[in-house]
Amino acid sequence: MIKSISSPVCNNCVSLNGTNGRWRKSLPMTPSISFPKSSITKIFASAMSGNVFKWANSEDSDCLLSTHSPMLTPNFVLPVERRPNLAEVLRDKVPIIDLGKNDTNGLVEEIAKACEEYGLFLIVNHGVPLELCENMLSAVTDLFYQPPQIKALLVSDDPDKDVRICNHYRKVEEKGDQKSKRFSMWSEVFKHSWHPSDDSFADLLPSNPPNYRRVVTAYAREIGILMSQLLSLMSQGLGLKGDVLQHRLGKNPLFRVQANYYPPCSNPNLTLGLGVHTDRDALTVLLPTSNVEGLQIMKDDKWIVVDPIPNALVVNIGDQLQVLSNGRYKSVLHRVVTNEHQSRVSIAMFYGPDKDAYIGPVEDLINNPHPQLYRNYFFREFLEVYRNQEGKNRKIKEYFEI
Numbered sequence: 001m002i003k004s005i006s007s008p009v010c011n012n013c014v015s016l017n018g019t020n021g022r023w024r025k026s027l028p029m030t031p032s033i034s035f036p037k038s039s040i041t042k043i044f045a046s047a048m049s050g051n052v053f054k055w056a057n058s059e060d061s062d063c064l065l066s067t068h069s070p071m072l073t074p075n076f077v078l079p080v081e082r083r084p085n086l087a088e089v090l091r092d093k094v095p096i097i098d099l100g101k102n103d104t105n106g107l108v109e110e111i112a113k114a115c116e117e118y119g120l121f122l123i124v125n126h127g128v129p130l131e132l133c134e135n136m137l138s139a140v141t142d143l144f145y146q147p148p149q150i151k152a153l154l155v156s157d158d159p160d161k162d163v164r165i166c167n168h169y170r171k172v173e174e175k176g177d178q179k180s181k182r183f184s185m186w187s188e189v190f191k192h193s194w195h196p197s198d199d200s201f202a203d204l205l206p207s208n209p210p211n212y213r214r215v216v217t218a219y220a221r222e223i224g225i226l227m228s229q230l231l232s233l234m235s236q237g238l239g240l241k242g243d244v245l246q247h248r249l250g251k252n253p254l255f256r257v258q259a260n261y262y263p264p265c266s267n268p269n270l271t272l273g274l275g276v277h278t279d280r281d282a283l284t285v286l287l288p289t290s291n292v293e294g295l296q297i298m299k300d301d302k303w304i305v306v307d308p309i310p311n312a313l314v315v316n317i318g319d320q321l322q323v324l325s326n327g328r329y330k331s332v333l334h335r336v337v338t339n340e341h342q343s344r345v346s347i348a349m350f351y352g353p354d355k356d357a358y359i360g361p362v363e364d365l366i367n368n369p370h371p372q373l374y375r376n377y378f379f380r381e382f383l384e385v386y387r388n389q390e391g392k393n394r395k396i397k398e399y400f401e402i
């Protein structure tokens with residue numbers, strides 16, 4: 001059991017007090033999900049021409065149709081140098097950390113090591129009930145399996161829209177050509193905000209699937225508790241008091257969800273589910289379909305597979321923790337590859353700073369052998385740079401390097 005968890009500083013955040021013992025619960029299996037074709041799907045499928053649906057309000061982007069096998073049209077085929085080169089991917093071991101352990105000091109050490117060396121680790125015995133994870137995955141799957149005409153109502157490329165479905169893309173500039181070419185990623189994503197204790201975010205969510213609002217608010221509460229615990233352990237891993245990182249992220253953190261749907265793909269060598277990126281926020285907790293591979297991380301200049309083991313959630317460091325830790329924790333470079341036979345869903349819950357948070361390396365972590373690596377900035381500045389680099393290979397924290 002984890003004993004020394006400090007109370008979160010944010011009034012809006014959930015408290016860990018009173019959760020003693022929950023970490024001892026052993027977590028049952030995270031299920032693999034199946035993708036039944038609903039009768040509605042069949043009706044609408046017959047109304048479609050071709051396999052790729054052109055969204056009515058999104059001129060430029062061909063969104064994938066999750067209800068049947070989309071075709072690998074040229075807009076998904078990446079230039080040769082950007083393809084995943086699957087033959088060279090390694091099967092190194094990504095750390096698996098048991099949060100149910102009694103030894104807090106050991107846990108702090110293990111987590112710090114994983115954050116420094118990998119920027120990503122799996123957690124088991126994390127306390128989020130299995131049934132809730134299952135319900136979350138199946139509610140999101142139902143959402144993606146709605147008829148395209150229904151989903152089209154949510155489709156938007158406008159980053160200011162709180163609730164939306166979109167198709168990520170990469171802009172690639174060709175030599176001698178002023179105009180960059182857009183390549184679509186082999187996925188559909190559903191985004192919205194969340195909150196660990198104020199359920200009103202759910203009022204903006206679609207009323208279908210009917211259970212989504214209820215499930216996501218329950219899941220958000222659990223993830224809020226888990227993230228507070230992780231931030232406390234990560235803070236201690238830097239030799240700081242448990243509440244420092246959470247305090248630096250501000251009173252009104254930006255909580256965002258991104259659910260990703262990756263249909264089977266006829267040639268995974270030619271495209272990516274999500275392009276190479278780091279997460280722009282502080283912390284990500286990801287719930288993937290178990291037993292279907294997809295996520296890969298870069299370590300020592302090599303891509304390695306993140307094994308989707310049952311029961312586990314994936315935790316990864318985002319850009320803001322790399323900056324706050326003065327480069328000690330790594331915001332891990334990652335990507336998602338597709339596979340020929342199985343669909344995959346993942347749900348990323350992001351914890352980002354308050355827009356007004358002043359982010360920069362924590363002073364105690366700046367010293368002679370460790371000079372300050374980043375200049376301080378308000379998070380809203382970071383977001384602006386992020387937006388200006390939209391669709392490109394982002395280099396945002398590099399922009400703030402000293």
Ligand SMILES: O=C(O)CCC(=O)C(=O)O
Nearest residue numbers: 258260288295336346348
């Ligand atoms: O699907 C995954 O495994 C990763 C998703 C991801 O990287 C993201 O949503 O930022």
Ligand SMILES: [Fe+2]
Nearest residue numbers: 277278279334
């Ligand atoms: Fe990511």
